[in-house]
Amino acid sequence: MITGLAHAELIAVLAAVTGDAPRVMTVQGGFALPSGPFELGHRSLQAGLREWVGDQTGHPIGYLEQLYTFADRDRTDEATGRTISISYLGLVREQAAPGAGRPGWHGWYDYFPWEDHRQGRPKILDGIAARLTEWAGAEPKRRDLRQRRVDFTFGLSGAAWNEDLVLQRYELMYEAGLVAEAGGAAHPAGGRPMFADHRRILATGIARLRAKIKYRPVVFELMPENFTLLQLQRSVEALAGLTLHKPNFRRLIDQQELIEETGETTSGTGGRPAKLFRYRHAVLEERAMSGTKLPLSRN
Amino acid sequence: MITGLAHAELIAVLAAVTGDAPRVMTVQGGFALPSGPFELGHRSLQAGLREWVGDQTGHPIGYLEQLYTFADRDRTDEATGRTISISYLGLVREQAAPGAGRPGWHGWYDYFPWEDHRQGRPKILDGIAARLTEWAGAEPKRRDLRQRRVDFTFGLSGAAWNEDLVLQRYELMYEAGLVAEAGGAAHPAGGRPMFADHRRILATGIARLRAKIKYRPVVFELMPENFTLLQLQRSVEALAGLTLHKPNFRRLIDQQELIEETGETTSGTGGRPAKLFRYRHAVLEERAMSGTKLPLSRN
DNA sequence: TCCTTTTATACTCGTTTTGAGTATATCAGG
DNA sequence: CCTGATATACTCAAAACGAGTATAAAAGGA
Numbered sequence: 001m002i003t004g005l006a007h008a009e010l011i012a013v014l015a016a017v018t019g020d021a022p023r024v025m026t027v028q029g030g031f032a033l034p035s036g037p038f039e040l041g042h043r044s045l046q047a048g049l050r051e052w053v054g055d056q057t058g059h060p061i062g063y064l065e066q067l068y069t070f071a072d073r074d075r076t077d078e079a080t081g082r083t084i085s086i087s088y089l090g091l092v093r094e095q096a097a098p099g100a101g102r103p104g105w106h107g108w109y110d111y112f113p114w115e116d117h118r119q120g121r122p123k124i125l126d127g128i129a130a131r132l133t134e135w136a137g138a139e140p141k142r143r144d145l146r147q148r149r150v151d152f153t154f155g156l157s158g159a160a161w162n163e164d165l166v167l168q169r170y171e172l173m174y175e176a177g178l179v180a181e182a183g184g185a186a187h188p189a190g191g192r193p194m195f196a197d198h199r200r201i202l203a204t205g206i207a208r209l210r211a212k213i214k215y216r217p218v219v220f221e222l223m224p225e226n227f228t229l230l231q232l233q234r235s236v237e238a239l240a241g242l243t244l245h246k247p248n249f250r251r252l253i254d255q256q257e258l259i260e261e262t263g264e265t266t267s268g269t270g271g272r273p274a275k276l277f278r279y280r281h282a283v284l285e286e287r288a289m290s291g292t293k294l295p296l297s298r299n
Numbered sequence: 300m301i302t303g304l305a306h307a308e309l310i311a312v313l314a315a316v317t318g319d320a321p322r323v324m325t326v327q328g329g330f331a332l333p334s335g336p337f338e339l340g341h342r343s344l345q346a347g348l349r350e351w352v353g354d355q356t357g358h359p360i361g362y363l364e365q366l367y368t369f370a371d372r373d374r375t376d377e378a379t380g381r382t383i384s385i386s387y388l389g390l391v392r393e394q395a396a397p398g399a400g401r402p403g404w405h406g407w408y409d410y411f412p413w414e415d416h417r418q419g420r421p422k423i424l425d426g427i428a429a430r431l432t433e434w435a436g437a438e439p440k441r442r443d444l445r446q447r448r449v450d451f452t453f454g455l456s457g458a459a460w461n462e463d464l465v466l467q468r469y470e471l472m473y474e475a476g477l478v479a480e481a482g483g484a485a486h487p488a489g490g491r492p493m494f495a496d497h498r499r500i501l502a503t504g505i506a507r508l509r510a511k512i513k514y515r516p517v518v519f520e521l522m523p524e525n526f527t528l529l530q531l532q533r534s535v536e537a538l539a540g541l542t543l544h545k546p547n548f549r550r551l552i553d554q555q556e557l558i559e560e561t562g563e564t565t566s567g568t569g570g571r572p573a574k575l576f577r578y579r580h581a582v583l584e585e586r587a588m589s590g591t592k593l594p595l596s597r598n
Numbered sequence: 599t600c601c602t603t604t605t606a607t608a609c610t611c612g613t614t615t616t617g618a619g620t621a622t623a624t625c626a627g628g
Numbered sequence: 629c630c631t632g633a634t635a636t637a638c639t640c641a642a643a644a645c646g647a648g649t650a651t652a653a654a655a656g657g658a
Contacts, residue, residue: 006307006337008370008383038305038370045370069368069385071307071337071344084307084383086368214592230605240593248594248646250607255644271605272653293513294539295547295617529635547617549636554615570634571624594646 006071006082008038010049011198013067013087013205014059016094016105017222020118022238023094023105024202025057030106032195033202038086049088062221063091067204070197089205091221108206109241110192111199115166115206116241128178128189129156135176163240166207170200210240217258220279226262228274229253305370305381307337309348310497312366312386312504313358315393315404316521319417321537322393322404323501324356329405331494332501337385348387361520362390366503369496388504390520407505408540409491410498414465414505415540427477427488428455434475462539465506469499509539516557519578525561527573528552 012034014025027034034056038048046064053061067087094105109116114125132154136146153168155161173189174182180193181200193199212218219236233249253259260280265273311333313324326333333355337347345363352360366386393404408415413424431453435445452467454460472488473481479492480499492498511517518535532548552558559579564572 006305006383008305045368066367068365069344071385082307084305084385086370086383228606236593242593243596245594245596245647246606247608247648251645252594267654270655271603272607272655274606294535294541295544295551297542297544297618527635544618545635546619546637550616566625569626570632571626571636573635596647 006084009035009083009085010038010045010052011035011085011087011201012049012053012090013202014053014057014061014090014092015108015205015209015222016092017235017238018094018105020234020238022108024108024111024205025059025092026104026106028195030104030110030192030194033198035085045086046088049090053090059092061090061092063218065089065208067201067208087201087204089208091209091218093222093224108202111194111202112166112170112191112206114169114190115163117161117163118237118241118243121161124190125154128173129154131178131187131189132172132176135178163242164207164211166210167200167203170203174200213239217256217279220258220281223279226264226276226278228266228276230274232259232277305383308334308382308384309337309344309351310334310384310386310500311348311352311389312501313352313356313360313389313391314407314504314508314521315391316534316537317393317404319533319537321407323407323410323504324358324391325403325405327494329403329409329491332497334384344385345387348389352389358391360389360391362517364388364507366500366507386500386503388507390508390517392521392523407501410493410501411465411469411490411505413468413489414462416460416462417536417540417542420460423489424453427472428453430477430486430488431471431475434477462541463506463510465509466499466502469502473499512538516555516578519557519580522578525563525575525577527565527575529573531558531576 012025014034016023016025025034026032034053036052038045045066050061050064053059065088067089069084069086071082071084114122114128116122129150132150133147136150137143139146150172151157151159153165153172170179173179178187178189179191179199180188181197191199194202209218213236219232219239222235222239223232229250230246232253233244233246236249237243258280259277262276262278264276266276267273311324313333315322315324324333325331333352335351337344344365349360349363352358364387366388368383368385370381370383413421413427415421428449431449432446435449436442438445449471450456450458452464452471469478472478477486477488478490478498479487480496490498493501508517512535518531518538521534521538522531528549529545531552532543532545535548536542557579558576561575561577563575565575566572
């Protein structure tokens with residue numbers, strides 16, 4: 001008896017930042033994430049993905065990490081059998097875009113307009129909150145539990161907005177029938193839909209990246225070789241969907257000693273010329289920088 | 300042409316804590332992690348795993364999270380084709396052990412003796428450090444880079460020991476030929492070996508768990524219903540392989556308001572009776588507790 | 599030329615959070 | 629009624645963090 005036979009498919013969330021717009025690579029005019037079968041010739045999953053993304057888009061991927069593997073029953077196809085989808089998050093420096101395949105880059109926030117809080121709380125959230133509260137109340141028995149979940153996830157009733165909960169928010173909206181992808185969603189509440197569960201995978205990628213920039217120096221994978229501190233801050237803000245306190249951001253950056261001055265300045269942006277910096281790759285290849293959060297005892 | 304056809308296999312790292320010993324469930328007398336094919340009948344990967352672990356061991360799994368998916372070429376079998384292995388981390392409350400299948404629980408530190416720093420730095424590390432330095436020097440060109448990596452990963456030359464780098468340490472030892480699983484490892488430096496890459500998967504699980512206990516209340520999945528603060532501390536210490544500062548540990552715990560007194564006390568351990576506590580599940584189902592580490596600006 | 603706007607960069611200050619240590623309470627058992 | 633063992637409660641200084649202010653250096657128009 002042969003059990004466990006299945007098709008393997010790779011799906012990529014490739015992220016980049018242009019100015020202050022975070023972007024994701026798409027195919028089919030923004031309707032799907034790039035994906036393809038896992039070929040037998042590939043050395044490993046990671047290598048397989050690197051290869052075909054390189055071929056298809058001409059973009060070399062700097063950082064690549066596995067996101068999640070799905071094999072839900074609704075991914076089963078009559079003809080080809082069960083499909084296992086392995087998703088990856090890749091970070092790309094955008095300037096390296098050759099004219100070739102002209103992959104379609106789209107702004108994150110086209111798909112998740114409620115996630116961008118840089119201009120303050122998006123108005124779209126009012127409608128969403130109302131619909132979710134309605135949904136919570138629809139089942140009297142679970143009402144309180146649901147409402148607490150809504151409040152926490154969307155930062156309502158005094159709770160603070162938590163930018164990391166991208167996936168939880170999307171899933172909650174899915175459950176409540178507020179996204180077009182959900183079968184019975186009568187009145188989708190906003191955000192451009194995608195093929196199958198691709199928007200869910202994108203949400204997973206964004207959530208992972210938002211969490212990661214806080215304890216790992218991954219932003220630099222998205223920056224050009226030389227950059228100003230403000231550019232760096234704008235990139236982080238773009239990813240997090242939040243505005244940061246400038247003096248404190250700079251203090252944070254230089255106490256980590258991750259960057260160094262190039263010695264040059266740029267007069268590009270109108271005001272006083274800004275110093276250019278570069279990331280100190282070589283020196284701290286491994287450096288986790290994450291400290292412990294446990295109350296250690298010396299010993 | 301059919302591409303991407305493969306076998307799917309599930310591998311589980313099931314962790315538990317007995318007193319102050321962290322343990323993992325094994326088969327074949329401690330030589331392998333439990334694993335099995337992903338059957339077509341399963342609703343999803345998660346459900347599939349839950350089902351057969353429940354059947355095979357009688358242990359209900361509290362918390363379950365995906366670890367990593369592998370499909371390296373060396374996992375290919377002539378007869379059955381390529382194998383994709385999807386690994387999971389599961390947390391189990393140990394007391395729920397029925398006599399049935401009698402699964403084999405083994406201490407983590409049998410496999411990774413260098414990871415337990417509760418009694419101070421293990422002596423075995425001296426030998427390992429010497430062998431790694433030797434390995435670093437073996438290639439003059441890359442020597443400095445390698446030595447820096449060794450120092451950082453193992454906390455040498457003034458660097459602090461970082462308990463999260465379990466996987467990095469194992470991989471470094473693998474590269475240097477210090478573990479029995481590596482093909483040409485002439486003189487393994489310690490730690491019980493496992494089948495194929497199972498010890499590597501275990502290292503991945505331990506690393507994930509050590510990182511997670513710092514920002515998510517997962518320890519409670521390993522604790523009995525009622526417990527004392529010292530028991531809780533001992534469990535965290537067992538997982539982290541470190542000793543903690545008692546007063547500060549308690550302060551940390553109660554400022555998070557994750558537990559509440561049961562009202563009872565235990566006089567089990569010889570000294571003054573300790574209050575019993577329980578985890579406040581219901582109340583804070585979702586609560587991420589992770590704050591932001593970005594320097595926000597109010598807005 | 600000089601004033602305004604814009605951006606860069608440098609400090610200050612009070613609050614909170616950490617790391618580390620000390621003191622007191624309450625039991626079991628000889 | 630001591631002694632040993634554990635539980636629990638405070639204290640205190642250093643570091644990190646959130647928020648705000650001040651000064652420097654350019655561009656551009658009145």
